[in-house]
Amino acid sequence: xxxITQKNEGGTQIPAGERLRFRINSAKExxxxxxxxxxxxxxxxxxxxxxxxxxxxxxxxxxxxxxxxALRDKGYEDDxxxxxxxxxxxxxxxxDEEEPNLAVSNGxxxxxxxxxxxxxxxxxxxxxxxxxxxxxxxxxxxxxxxTKTRGKEGKYTGITWDMIYPxxxxxxxxxxxxxxxxxxxxxx
Numbered sequence: 230x231x232x233i234t235q236k237n238e239g240g241t242q243i244p245a246g247e248r249l250r251f252r253i254n255s256a257k258e259x260x261x262x263x264x265x266x267x268x269x270x271x272x273x274x275x276x277x278x279x280x281x282x283x284x285x286x287x288x289x290x291x292x293x294x295x296x297x298x299a300l301r302d303k304g305y306e307d308d309x310x311x312x313x314x315x316x317x318x319x320x321x322x323x324x325d326e327e328e329p330n331l332a333v334s335n336g337x338x339x340x341x342x343x344x345x346x347x348x349x350x351x352x353x354x355x356x357x358x359x360x361x362x363x364x365x366x367x368x369x370x371x372x373x374x375x376t377k378t379r380g381k382e383g384k385y386t387g388i389t390w391d392m393i394y395p396x397x398x399x400x401x402x403x404x405x406x407x408x409x410x411x412x413x414x415x416x417x
Contacts, residue, residue, distance in 0.1 A: 242386075243278050250276075252272045256364035256367045267360070270282055270284055290337070292330075337390065342372060374394070376388060376389075
């Protein structure tokens, strides 16, 4: 093996539309091109793609800044936005200042991953003191999702945001769920 690395051909070769079990090998906060994100390394746990890994990203919420963007998209001027923010209890010096506390958007991709990984226990998901603590707790947990192509040219594999399900065969699974439930019998 020499000093020249192999050319990256666009990541894993898992096709779109595959229903697979995934383990979250790592999860961390990262600043993406437009917003903060949770970057996760997902590993396929069984089947013909077992052992393959790929990165997947989920947007992290910035409650005030996301609200400011939504109000601007509706045509509100900054003075009116500041007034609305104060009425809603937001504290800030400037409406566009960096958001100190990130969150998980209810119904978003990360929320769906968390709900699946914690077997629907919203109280457990909401109990973490920070997004970083939540991401640490996701490591090693599993879920089931459907793959889809990502990227401008469709070269990359990712998961859907709206088809994420608990992994009833996981060791972390809710003890009330039968360990013998076959993922093929799940209603999706």
